[in-house]
Amino acid sequence: MTDTTFDTTTVTMTAEEMVALTKEHTFFSWSAQGAVNPIPMTRAKGVYFWDANGKRYFDLNSQLMCVNIGYGDERVIRAIQQQAETLAYAGPSMATQVRAELGRELASVTPDGLKKFFFVLGGAEANENAIRMARAVTGRQKIIARYRSYHGATAGAITLTGDQRRWANEPGIPGVIHIFDPYKYRSPLYREGDSDEVFVRKCLDQVEEVLMYEGPHTVAAIFIEPVTGTNGIIVPPDGYLQGLREICDRYGILLICDEVMTGLGRTGAWFAVDHWKVVPDIMTMAKGLTSAYLPLGAVAINRRVADYFENNVFYGGLTYSAHPMCLAAAVANLRVLKEDDLVGNSRRMGKVMGELLEDLKAEHPSVGDVRHIGLFGCIELVKNRKTKEPIAPYTGGGPEMTKLVAFLKEKGVYAFTWRNLLHTNPPLCVTEAELREVFEIINEALAIADEAVRD
Template sequence: MESYEINLKNANPTIENTFLTWNMQKNWNPIKITDANGVYFTDSYGKSYLDMSSQLMCSNLGHGNKRIINSIKNQAEKLAFIAPSFDTDIREEVSGKLRTVLPDNLTKYFYGTSGTEANEAAIKIARMYMAKEHKNKIISFYNSYHGSTLGSLQLTGDYRRKLTDSYHSASGFLKVAPPSCYHCPFNLKYPECNMACLNNIEYTIKNEGNIAAIIIEPVTGTNGVVIPPEGFLHELRRITEENNVLLIADEVMTGFCRTGEWFAVNHWKIKPDILTTAKGITGAYAPLSLTAVDKKISDFFNDNIFAHGHTYEAHPLVLAAASAAIDEYKDKNILENVRKLSKLFSGRLNELREKHISVGDVRSIGLFGAVELVKDRNNKTPFNTSDDKIEGKPMIVNKIAKYAMEHGVYLNTWLSHFIVAPPLIINEDELNSGFDVIDDALKISDMEIKI
């Protein structure tokens, strides 16, 4: 008893008793955060940080938003929980508001609590709907992330799937080469390539014969803010329609104004059959996700069982956050702010590429950007790969993020790139001050090349 108490005194229960996700546990020494307001958050020593990545690209409305906080509080007092088979005011309210912002063909909604769950629901819905045609396979891209559970991880193309493939794999999931022009899988150049990646998708669909759906991030998120070339999504929509394949748009990261449209598919006027979203739907004030389907799919379930559900589907507290968040996006003209700042944003990113020898490419749309670091611009050699991460080797992006944190700026890093995606309420001065620190931090990767 005594020794247990002594142990507790010395130990930090966060580190001792909880997991750091997607990482080895041994060197975890997290900064303790005690407060957050607007585009800043503060640690237990009182130091504040400019949030240049909206945490996990989700705090779109910044921190400490009173309207959303009060909406959750009021809902907690009124009705904190009721089984999902009941109707509630808040469910009516949010479902009505979503109709005003989603692509107009998406009229029926399933509420979950994470992007992962939204995609799990999408896979099941697509397969249930396509069962009559004996189609069950789902195509996704090699540079994608769609979630961490059995199905959604099988959709995922990036190294996180490989980490668990040996004990976690399932059948019916295929990957294809993505429309990633900087690292073209076919070593071709747009537009002379005639979008060989599209031909490959069409070829796969026709030769497999039983493809139920293809799931895409309309703009690839974590894996580098990869924007498809002009014409790609239009043609993909045509191919899926001609071959009776459902198109699922995973807008978990790109939804809710991040790219300068309510949803990224709007840039190309594409109407997916199913759209999934999460993160920005509540500005990350509460865990909510959405799987939205069109009328043909919703009609199908009038006479077929919707074989899916969760205890916390349409949870009132979480819906209360979404209701207030949607009002905030509209009343604060968030789209306008994103569109206005996107020129400054892409301008500052381009300056980084011009100034720093270690920056191979920058890409952005709206307030969603990536800085890709290379050892050698000609060969586009990354500083680090997924193998380095798996083996626990030091990563250059972590050195850059550490420097940025020391200088009061938070950045979300990946393998050889980092994501710049500040809260969408940010102003010009704040944005410039964040970029100034990033500019300084990139001397670290430049130095590695000169040595």
Template sequence: MTNPSLTSQEIVDLNREYTFFSWSVQNAVAPIPVTKAEGVYFWDADGKRYLDFSSQLMNLNIGHQHPTVIRAVQEQAASLCFAHPALATEPRGRLGQKIAQVTPGNLKKTFFCLGGAEANENAVKMARFYTGRHKILARYRSYHGATSGAIALTGDYRRLPAEPSMPGVVHFLDPYCYRCPFGWTKETCHRECIQHVEDIIQYEGPDYIAAIIMEGVTGSNGLIVPPDDYWPRVRALCDKYGILLISDEVMSGWGRTGKWFAVDHWNVVPDMITTAKGITSGYVPLGAVIVSDKIAGYFDDKMLWCGLTYSGHPLSCAAALATIQVYEEEGLIENAARMGEYLAQRLAEIKARQACVGDVRSIGLFAALEIVKDRASKAPADMVEVGKALRANGLFTFIFRNILFVVPPLCISAAQLDEGLAIIESVLQNRG
């Protein structure tokens, strides 16, 4: 339990001396010592309030400290904290059933794990078992987790220091319209990005490819919303070549885009959905691989070579059931769609006023501003000072390279969005 008598400096010092911080040169970290939170805000140990514009790590979808989820975890802890993964429990069974109801099409059966990377690693194993093939196609501008297998799927630069990692992964280019890798504009586009996927399938040999994995909407690599026909056409390619389609909805799932899952926008049913984050809103760890009834049936009489001590952890399953109850009872997914439209409008206005905003992209409450040195060259801006100024002004958000994210809890109001956007605009303006 946290010792409340520690000063903010003591909290930071202990954390820095005895624990590692992710993705950081350790001497460079300057963490906020967070001590309490509520709704869309959290406070540091000195009482400074921050507006949470990234739902912590794009996972705290229902907002901080929701009493329904706290109570569910407390009640589950009081009755059964843990059960061997080979035992059956009520929260695990009920959660599996609920997930089958909210996921699209024939997605039916869930393998539980603890986070997004584990979900993707287990999905890859299941795809390889089911198809008897070994190659996996993934995109360059993607993040699928940091464990050895998941980092191999990840296409961005975080993969490079970890190589060689899991063999058999081949990357392909993204439908990144602002910086089209094929040199087209929206007006001249012929969807070379989709032809490119088929070319890669042909070069790699369709009979060797188990699955294509893509984020429902690309998150940390720049909030890349694909053209409307992209997912359906990749689905058709997978059907043509007998390749499984995996939607990584770790970040884009659970209402973030204004629908349960991002693929729902395009009425696409993938063969598997991997997810984590918003499934429990981060209150306790949980990840999931949800597979079609056909894939589930394959394992009816064959061994599932997957296992984790904490698969189906009762506390996690109880938290997820309560989180889904909150999404439904409080209409948070509908709010994400409504507030998403408002946010898109406000971001377009900011872009019109601020020349350093090269592009704004959003779907639901999943949004980002791409900050450039100038619009003609699209040269990425340096964001170090922007990050510091936002934090000094009480706004907490995620910045990846030159991309500034707006991914608040789904319970946010228009007034709270305005509050954060005003801070962002003043910081962008003052940056010259």
């Protein structure tokens, strides 16, 4: 027998070869294939990654807001290796020690009442199964979601999605209705000087109005990102989530919170709903659950949902549900989050990042608004602060944003921009010095946006 190792990590290709071969045979998400220009990424540690030319990048977006603990943590790597050596796979109908442990570990951080989990492979699948569960439990079909939202790219999840990623996928699944968001900066419901209480009341009245026309007895769930992610870090004013909870209770509607991006410390709490002490009926998560060391999502369910499925068959399943290696990554990831107090660090560094964002707003006329909670932040860029004309259209693009990203990349900062938004979502292990250094570069970069400002 020959001694063969299948090593894909020793870099044997040049950057150009890596990109050319990747583009020739593999297909990229959300892109016209001819337009993609990927970074040939080779290794990563902490808050940094390197390309095939040895250039270092600060990861200001934790890839897709998912590498929560940072890159290359030996504790997670070792857990994955050990699980692979012992039991790389067990079918979804098996009980395993790692499955038992993850259930217990996850239950130690989820809100009271959400202590049972269905394990899937990512955010979209988690949301897909949340829809399925809500419909089965309530016997109702309609789902109310919001316009400024993203919930994933599978059939149901992309129908829930309110943003333009839905358009090309329509018509989606039947029975999904969209409502407006508590987006103070642009909401026509908000009047300059209104208190949060007044604004929240107007938002909730609008929800009630939609329910009246739809028939609340036909609505299975209200499905929301508790803090909106890619659509602009919309932090709900105090009272909004509590109000939605109350409306749902009144009509027997399930409240489903998609914590795929906000969960596991991103907002400075274990889950975003914890900030307002609201407990949804179903809560979905993925990304930070393993910090993306391996793919995993979960649907957390309350007693009402769990009880229903005690005697009613759940008509759903996946070959890789509760995959031992992914679960091992999650157990280790949760322990790292706890051991290193990364949720606390997210809260503390979030405060620093919030101040840095507010400083940018004070200094740059192109900054219309900044929004942040924990290490979840974004800068909304405008051509004119009074009219709030966005620097790039709703459908994305625009020369200023392209130049801005190119500048940041050149300076070794990997950032996520979309439409007129520049996101700031670093790994939760970031230090104050690292934050200050990267914000210096953002400060320089915003001169590009300022040039587009006009009266």
